Amino acid sequence: MALYVKKATCEALTPLLTFKRFRGKINVQRPQVPHFDKAKYLALTKPWFLSKTKGKTPLELCTKDAIPSYKLKEDAEDMFQKIIAQEVNKWFHTSKLIGLCHVNPMPREQQFNAFKAFKLANMHFRQYGKKTLEMAIKGTKYETVLDFYVSRNMLIFSPEPEIKQMLKILKKFPAVVLMAGIYENRLVSKDDLQYYSTIPSLEVAQAGLVQTLNAAGSQLVSNLNAHQTTLVSHLEGRAKQLEEEK
Secondary structure, eight states: OHHHHHHHHHSOOOOOOOOOOTTSSOOSSSOOOOOHHHHHHHHHSOOOOOOTTTTOOHHHHTSGGGSOTTSOOOOOOOHHHHHHHHHHHHHHHHOSEEEEEEEOOOOHHHHHHHHHHHHHTTOEEEOOOHHHHHHHHTTSTTGGGGGTOSSSEEEEEESSOOHHHHHHHHTTOTTEEEEEEEETTEEEEHHHHHHHHHSOOHHHHHHHHHHHHHHHHHHHHHHHHHHHHHHHHHHHHHHHHHHHHO
């Protein structure tokens, strides 16, 4: 009897449990209708919102008065964006060559290589938002650039008019399409930029002009001294001939 009591009090009895789902799978898409009391409390506690656009025609919804009050208000003027706009305005007024480009989707690595190539050529490959660009150049002589700034656009700023160098770099990146440019404060097309790239620079043209003028002066001096030089050579030859006869 003592052994039986000890066994019964010291050992935990594990009940035999069998889990069984009622009527197979639970229907999630078409759940069972709840009980009346439960359905009543669910209906009372169901959240509801009053729509300000309910019962209005599409024409009425297009007016400004029909816009709900929960819409975001107009963003306040961002001081950082103002600083960026001042920087863009400075680039426009100090650059002798500006390229207006459209950028097709390209890998991030290729985009970094484009930034690097222009940086090594002392050019700046920049991307700005439409609002920032409007703050920078609206009301200035560069306002026409906003017509080209529609989708994914990039700007190339060059402190020197290195058109040939810019076109050479753009050939390596077909995703960057040159649309137009600003050369010496004039808006020019892509064809004009390609034509200007074939024209030598001002330094090369000046060197060629100086060489031409020097050549003309040297030719004139040689032509003026030609008869005297010929006479002197003939006299020297006759003198040598007379010396030989003696």
